[in-house]
Amino acid sequence: MSGRTEGGAWAKASHIMLALFLRDIRLSIRAGGGALTGVIFFLAVIATIPFGVGPDLRLLARIGPAILWIAALLACLLGLDRLFQADREDGSLDLLVLGNDRQMLALTVLTKCLAHWAGSVLPLVVAAPLLGLFMNMEPAGIGATALTLLVGTPAITFIGAAGAAVAVALPRGGLLISVLVLPLTIPVLIFGVSASYGAVADPDPFLQPFLILAALTLFLAVLGPVAAALALRHGTD
Template sequence: MTALFLRDLKLALTGGGGAMTGVIFFLAVVATIPFGIGPDLNLLSRIGPAILWIGALLSTLLTLDRLFQADREDGTLDLLIAGPLPMPLVVLAKCFALWAASCLPLVAASPLLGLFLALEPAALFAVMATLFVGTPAIVFIGAVGAAVAVALPRGGLLVSVLVLPLAIPVLIFGVMATYGAVNEPDPFLPPFLVLCALTLFFGALGPVAAGAALKASGD
């Protein structure tokens, strides 16, 4: 499992997994929003957390179609299905590698990009914390969609269509927790804990469902 994680991480970081595409897209989306909205710092500060979260969600969706597709094309997926490692653990290792290569840079860049949106220091920390906790849930959800669409020649759009509705609760509670950190009447901890629970739930369910879908596609 560790060897599979390191292999996928190396492929993603060297460009084979297309992880940098999501990072560049995230930077482009967030950096261009202020030019479209204008110099209204109050408006940017108010909608900044939502912009960062939407940018991170869309950027993650861009990388999901390559989660299993490259392994299917070169035959590695067949070896993994027939190998001794259970498929849920295979999916879990690949999800962690994708998250470390594509989502972790988004988390690290979010405070800097938050400055473009005139976010307060508390909001910067809250966005970083919620993205760190919430983006794994998006990857686990995306693993199921990528496994379902892996047998299709052009399944990238289908992955986004399958994943986006299921990822909406993660987006809602991530933004809600961020707003709770800067708006005194709104709580931060309850939505943050719900976000953690969503990640744990999809972390347990996603690899099992994706592993079953991959086995079915290989039969």
């Protein structure tokens, strides 16, 4: 294949994926899209913690990064069940799967993941610095936590896509997806939290866990969509 036709194929694929990305973003913003559900859940959890833990400012500051990460992880899982289910209910999923021969289904899934992340998880990352203030965290800690969330949360979406694809045919698959996916997200949580602590607690390193977190995201960006595509391909009925 000559370089030119290859370039043309890439341009075509990126055009198609951009259309899918924009459609999903639009859907998440429109009424019933559920983009705000995750943020409101995130806000509710973090706002409740100081009341439960008590007014010990030093304790709040110490557990702050971990609480932000756990709340963000759970908020990420909240909207995952709709990732493919909404498309299945109106028949779009059949057509997306049929497109497999033109553009790899894994690429379609990756695009849907990115749109889901940008639509419902990115707002969490944006809200995290504000909620860090609730936890009496210092600016360096807030910055580090927001940065690790930015880098780490896509990994949760990618793993979640595989879970969502497996449970797509189940009417109330939300809980099942959370149970399926949660164990797999633990490494992301561990490295995300340890990098956040590394930025503030002195002997702990920041860069090493942060790089492992980035590597996890890149690795799962390939594995998650491929696994999800496989599940969707064999899950049509």
